Structures are given as C-alpha cells and as structure tokens.
Amino acid sequence: MAESTLGPPHAASDSASRSRRSRVLDAYLRNRLAVVGSIVLVVLVGGALLAPWISPHDPLTMNLVNAYAPPGSEGHLLGTDNFGRDILSRLMHGARISLFIGLVVVSIAASIGTVLGLLAGYLGGWVDDLIMRAVEIFYAFPFLVLAIAVIAVFGPSIFNVMWVLGLVSWPLYARLVRAQVLALRSIEYVEAARASGMGALRVMFRHVLPNTLTPVVVAATFGIPEAILASAALGFLGMGVQPPTPEWGVMISEGKDFIRRAPYLITWPGVAIMLVVLGFNFVGDGLRDALDPRTQRKE
C-alpha cells in the first residue's frame, strides 16, 4: 500500500537532517487531519493506559439486576451490557487490549518482514527467489481464511491471535524493504562500503537498514489499525480473544444477539474501533505525506 511513496535514501549530515526533521514536522502539522488523528490517538491511548485508575467501574464486575441500563443512566455514561457491566469501563480496558494487539502484531510482522526483505533484496539469487515465493504464497492465501485455520489448530486466545496476525501480515513489509534495498544496492556509498570489504551483514545493518525505516514506519502506522480490525473480526467470529475479556470485537459479537433490544451494545464498540482506525489512518497519511519529499516539493 505504501509502496508508491518510497523516498530516496537520506544519508546526510547532521545539520541537514535536523532541518529535514523540522521540515517534516512542519508538513505534518500543516495536515489538519493528521493533527486531529494525533489528538484522537493521544486521548485513546491515554484512556487505555490510565484505564485501571480512571475507568468508573471494574470491566468484569457484573450487576445482573442492572443489566441493559441505557446510555446516560446514573453512573453508566454509555449504559450497561446484558450482564450489567459498565460499557465505558469495558471500552477503556478494551482499548488496552486492542492497542496492545495492534502494536505486537505490527512489531512481529515488521520484524519478520524487514529481515526477510533485507535478505532477499541484498543477497538476491535463490534466497530472493525462495523468500519471494513465500511472499506470493501468503499474498495468494486469503488472509482471514489462513488466520481462521491457524486459530483452529492452535485454539483461540489473545496470544495466538497476535502471532497469527503477525505471521500473515509480514509479506507487505518484506516487499517494501526488498524494493528499497534493490534501489539502494547500486547507490555509491553502499557500493563503496562493499568494495572496502565490509561483510554483507554489516553493510546491510549499518547502511541499508536505516534507509528502509521510513516506509516501514509508515506501513506500520497503517498496519496497527488493520490488525485491530482483523482481531475484532476474529473476535466477532468467536475465534479471537475469549469472553469475558472486553475486547471490542468480542463485545460486538456478544452484543449482536441483543441488537433489537439494546442496539448501543454494538454501537459503542463499533464507534471505538472506528475512532482508533481513523486516528491511525490520519496519522499515517500525515506521516507519509510529510516524509515524502515529492509532496513537500509541491507545496
């Protein structure tokens, strides 16, 4: 997705990088959506981090006599669910889970993808062939089917959801990094480093890797909301995080049986997912535009 915006390498002097940094920041701040997205994310992350202290109720405590309290009820701003649990508190704790899943999944995918992409691009030959074949396999495999099948084997749990989603989403990063490496390989300073007898590994990690980071960071920004959506989808299908954990997808799955009686049971978690995904997408767009020299030239 972010493939179209690979910038050229930036191995420049300190002062130049400092001025570039401020230019990037300027460009980012000029994008209003990116700023809005950042604010949304800060609020959500803050709420998630502070959930144990600021959430009004315990997310798991049931109060069966006070089930289905509508939004705005006393003490329950967003209402209570079918077990009388406070929805706001569950959403806040759910944010922790969703964000955590998003971060871990992207870290796994980006690490695997970056390493394999580096190897493929730098070494070429049969290593490249092998890795790119694997990439093709993962691309051609319908991603949700693969995830569901793997969950079927290893059982649904938050841990399995994270590594499965990481496993199925690495090829994007591998492709990005490989393309970047191919572009860099012929660049003089890499050639020079090689000519001076530096080992392949060192060249890769010292000179090539840092230059691939920009597209990876941008891709990761979009990867987090994708992982959150995917884990919610798995939760919705009953193949993700398990109740009573307040994961957002699980909340929607549990709430859908009451869709007529208490539609807000699925409305709030849906809105929460929407906000977090929007936030990351705005930030991602802002980052990409700001980091992309072409966009800057245009302004």
Place this chain on the structure above:
Amino acid sequence: MKLRAVALTLSLLALLLSAGSALAQQPGGTLRIAYTSIQQLDPYKTAANDEINAASLVFDALYVIGKDDFQPVPHLAESWRAIDDTTWEFTLRQGVTFQDDNEVFPAGQGREVTADDVVYSVERFLDVSTAFTLGNIASVEAVDRYTVRITTAEPDPFLIPDSNRLARVYIVPREAVEHFGEEGFARNPIGSGPFKLTSFVPDQSLRFVRNEDYWLPVHLDGVEFVFIPDPTVQLIAVEADEVDVITYVFNIDSVAQVEGTPGLSLHPRGGSYRGLGFNVTTAPFDEFEVRDAISKAVDIDAAVQAVVAPFGIRAYGQVPPWVEFEQDPTLEDLWSFDPDEALAILSEAGFEPGPNGVLQRDGVPLSFTIKTIAGSQVRVLTILVTQLQQLGIDARLQQQDLAVWAEDLQTGNDTGVFFNYSFAGTTGLYALFHSRNHGITNTAFYSNPEADALLDLASRSVDYEERNAAWLEAQRLIMADRAGIPLYFEFGYSIANDRVKDWVVPWGGLNLVTIENNVHLED
C-alpha cells in the same frame, strides 16, 4: 396397549377432522423456512436438524412422535403391537404410493409402499446410517404385503419411543437408491412423503411442492427453505417477513426479543440438558471434594435466572421433564450454593490462597479452563467463571469449535472441566455417564458399576415402573457423585409468524402433515 388403542381412535378422529377442515379452509400458501446449512437430503446420514427437517418432507416414517406428549402416533404404520418381549409387529397403511413423475417412477406409476420397503429401509439404515443407531436388531421380515415384524436381540423398550431410533427410519424405495446410487439419492430423494423436491442447490435454494397423491390432504402448496447461516440474521429475517418460520431457535436471547414482537409467536417443545462436566480421572477433579466445592461455589440459580429464565429452568439432574421418566424432586437437596462452605472444603483438601490470591496446594494453583461450544451456556458460564475468580479459583472460559471440543473431550480434555449437553432426551443419562461410552459420549470418563447396572437394567426392562425406578436411582447416584454439575434445561422453540397455523415444533423431522396436524398459511 391401552394407549395405542386410544391413539388409533384419536388418529381416525383426527383424520376425519382434518378432512373436514380441508373443505372448510382455503388451503395454500408456500411456507418459507430459514435454515443454516443443507448439503444433502439423505435422512440416514445426518444429525443436522436442518437436513433432517428438509428430508423429512419427502419421506414417511412408520410413526411420528406425537405433538403433545411425545408418544408415538401412527403414520405410515396404522398400528403396531408387541408379540412378545422382543418382537414388534407393524401393520402398514394400504394404498400409500411413492411419489411419481420422476426418473424412477413415471407419472401415474408411483408404486405402492409395502412391507418389503420397510424391510429394505431398516436394513439399509443398519448398513449406512452414520448419524443414528437402531440397536441390536435380530431380524426384520415381511409377514405379508402389509405386515412387518422387527425382532430385537434382547428386550428393548426404547426402540419405539426414543425419537432417535426407529422413528428415524424413513421408508425409501429400493429402486430409487439403486438408480441414483447412495450419493445421487442424497440429491434426488424420492419417498412417499407429503412434498416432492422440485429444486435443490446446496446452501442456496431448496424448494418442495405438494404431493397431490399423498394419503392425507396437504394444505400447503409448497415449502421453500431459505438459506440464512447466521442466527441473528435469521431472527431479523422472520421479523422482516422474509421467512415464516425458524424451526429451532439456536440462541435463547432471540426468544426474549421475539416475545413482545407483534405478529410473531413462540412455539415451545422439548429442549436440551446443559451442565458442567468433570473428567473424573484427572487431578484435581478425581477428588470428590474438589468437584463438590466447585458445585457449592457457584450461584447457578442467579446465572440461570439472568440468562435463561423464563426460557429454561434450573436442572438438578440430567433427566429432562419431557421424557417418559418422572422428575425426581429429592434431587434438589443434593445441591446448594454456599461459597464459605466451598472454601472450607477446599481448605480441608489443602488449598490455601497463594501470593496472587489464587488458591493453591503444594504450589499448584487451582486453575482450569472450561471448554465450551457456542450457545446460551457461554453466558451462563461467563457468570460462573466470574464467581469462581472472585473466590480465588483461577477459572477461565474457552469457546471452541465443535470439532476441537469433541476431540478434546473424547481424548480426555487436559483441563478437566467442560460444558456438557444432551439433546437426545430419553437416553441422555446413558450416553453421558455409562462406562460403555467412555471417550465417545461419556467424556467425564465416569465409571460406576452400580450406576451402569441400573442403566443396563432399565434399558432392557419392559416394565415401565421398574425402568423408571432404575433410571432415577442411577441418576441419583451419578449426581451425588458429582460426575457433573447440572445447570439447566433449555426449552426448544420455533418462531413462526402468526399466519402459520397448526405448527408443530420439529422433533426428529418436520411434522407438517400428520394425522395430528396440517400446517397451512392464513391471512
């Protein structure tokens, strides 16, 4: 015997009545039924309600399970009687023909159903049925054109009343099975039933049209099965008037929502047993005290009240109210909710709170995962798990696919506690707790020679009093042993819109046209 005579009289009466009402009413309408998945239509090879419901329209069984008291009601067989403890003789209705106007029977040439067809069908059932077990049949023979004798190897009082045995033997014509082959027959079913198949694309479209030559008047013009895999969407579909009937409500919460909806009605009938099971051979659940303590640590009444009531009732044993056995009122005293007592028992057994608040013994925490499949029990168990956690028992819940759950339980279930259920009704106790079924349906691996003996006795006794007493005694032993914790009986429901008249909730196949009822649509 007396009952059967009454049934016969009733059936004649009903026949007259239904014939009369057919004249009075404008028959007609196409009934639209929601379903989750229908892949094939051979009734011997599936335990899936949807497929059995669809197939049952095309075929007739010897009798149907009556709509009010679950007693057998004559259908293709006009009557039957026991010749001795092991021999049943069925007399067939005369002049019933297989459906014509198809590849096997040309128009106007539907062959009459005879005793030979019954013999063929029983034998085929024994041979190919994967979903149901007929039992130990010694012989089945045609005495004359309309009389069949079935002999069991030993006395078998459940052969007829159990809805999953002889009641499942739909009569099929040999010519059709041989013409189409086993797989082909499953796509082109031909029987003597009230509806003929007109089109079938698995999980897409399935239509039936009235069999004009049926031996009873058929009011409906046809039946259409409507593919809707998601239970929530099925409910929306019946509300949006895109279907007329949901034959079996999967999710009890749906029932609560329908209750107040104008134009829709709930039709209750039978149901299922749902409880907790222990693998009594794994530590620490091989200790009676641990199982006992867990039963006292959870407020089952509150959970059942919150989730299931009024569409289910608390269960104190496994025998549901809709089978022939009596309810045992003394079972209630076996169970109590007493968290303090539970903690005391556990403490006595050596479990003390550890540093993280979780009870532990010799450094091993009291920690387990309850494995379950989807259903109302997930909510009930969510409550129970929350209560256990509050007592310092590290209980968790894991929802599994049917495949994983079945394998897990059959191979011993590493965590020792699981959701246990029984839909079969009559013989559920035998299936779940007799040691003969270890690793198949007895996934508690419970083994109690005394209970086994009682269940065996009951399974062979032709005397109702003796059978009932032995069954209830076995139930009491098993419950007192805490081989499982019964939670609740969930009632079964159909949801139908109010235009549907004379609907009977399916009990091993749809009963749309029987001597008891004749479904039709009315505006």
Place this chain on the structure above:
Amino acid sequence: MLLYVARRLVSMVPVLLGISFITFALVTFAPGDAIRIMLGSETANVENVERMRRELGLDLPWYQQYVRYMTGVVQGNLGTSIVSRQPVAAQIAQRFPNTLVLTVSSMVVALGIAVPLGVLAAAKHHRVADYGAMTFAMIGVAMPNFWLGLVLLIVFGLELRWLPIRGIGSLDDGLWAYARHLILPAATLGTSLAALLTRLTRNTMLDVLGQDYVRTARAKGLRSGRVLYHHALRNALLPIVTTAGLQFGALLGGAIIVETIFSLPGLGLLSINAIRARDLPVMQGAVLVFAVCFMLVTLLTDLVYAAINPRIRYG
C-alpha cells in the same frame, strides 16, 4: 508477450503447491476431524462412522493422504466432501459465481466512491473539501465490515424495508430484483476498499497536477474542470486501476464476513464452514480456487498495465 504469460502461469505451480501443502498440514494437524464430529453426536452410529473413515482413507498416514489428494488434483479431481459426500468441484462451481458477483460489484462501489472523492480532494488540496472527502472515505475503512453489515441490515432491511436482507436473489426475477439483493453486501464490502482507493486517487492526481504539461494546459487558460478530467484523471487512472486490481485479494478475504451476514453462499462461507467441520477436501478446493483467482487477477492487472502504458514491455 505470450511467453511472458506462460512463464507467469508456470510460476503459479509452486505457489499453489505451497498453499495446498499449508492447508493440508493445518487441517490435518488441527485438533478434531470430521469423523470425530460425527462421533461426538450422542446418537452416532460408531461402527458405520468408523467404516466410513476407512473407506475415505482417513485412517492412512498423512503423507499418503496428501499424495492421494494431489494425485487426484492433478487429474482434475478435487475430491469429495467428507461431510456431504458430494463432489467438491461441483460445490465450488456452484458458489464461485456468487463470490465473483459480490467482489466485482463491491469494486464498482469502491471505485464509484473513490474516484470522485479523490479527484475532489486533489482539486481542493488542503482545503475543507479535501479534509471532508478524505474523512468520509476513511470512515468507510474504519467501520468494521461485520459491524457495518449488521447496521445496514437493520436499518435498510428491517426498519425501512427498502432492501432485502439476503444477498442473493434469482436472475429469474429480473435483473433489478437480482441487483437489489447485492446493494447492501456490495456497499459493506466496497466501502472498506474505498478509503485506500480515494487516497490513491488523490495522491496520484496531485502528482499529475504538479506535472509540467498540466501546468502548461492551465497556463494556456483551459478551464480547470477540463484540465482535471481530460488531462489529469486520464493519466491518473492507470495506477488506480492497477491498485484496484491488486485489491481483489483483500476483497475475497473480506467476502467471508459479508457472505455470513448477508447469507450469500459464496466461497468464503464455504471455506469457513469447511474449516469448522474439518472438511479437508472442501477447504483445499476453496483455498486453491481463491489463490488461482488472486494470481490470475494479478497477472491480468499487470497485462492491462502494460497495454495502457506503452513504455512497459514484457519479453
């Protein structure tokens, strides 16, 4: 050109082999099998079920099963479903059109939203209309499929009763009646793709608008609407179309959930049910068809790209 296509087709073989092996391994080593499920039923006939296991060769070691299966596939036989005992190829053939129609109509929805919004956003770069268009597009991707589907179902299917709640109609009832069924599912699936394509349209348009000949055209006094459509959009279409093509795979994946909610008997539902029932032949077949589709679409996209863009030549 033909040689190139042939090479690409050949290179699919190892990928398909890999996919089939992964699928096979996953299902084989997953706990539970189709036979176990049958045995798990209280009423099951243990003897007959076990006999069936032998007849289907499910008691053989896994590598023998795999070889047996692949031998069949090479001969064009996708095997028989364990659950329904019907040929897998027939099941797939019956369901494939449904998924195809769903994905194509979703793509139409996605492009129908994305191109106008993207052009608008580019034309009003960094102005309110830009932000509005982008926000609107992104809300589409931000709403989970399963959630949006349910909401649309309730609002348009139940409350307003404007549209049918099931995604499948019969062509016998006329084209409009058939298409009506597709509106909600295509809207659900299409909006999730629209954000990506809107963003792409916008960025590509910005690139093109920044190029010399467009500036020249503008300088020459051509009205900006004309410039936008005649010069810029035409040049921007190429990358939009190719990226859209590459997203068919994502659509196929998303189809699973949309098919479940809108009762559309397509490949997605088939594969998810097959996983649940451990019906290996069906799952294998469905996944392989998914993969072949995906790769063919990718190839087609590349060819279209080459056809539109004369600078690219495949040798």
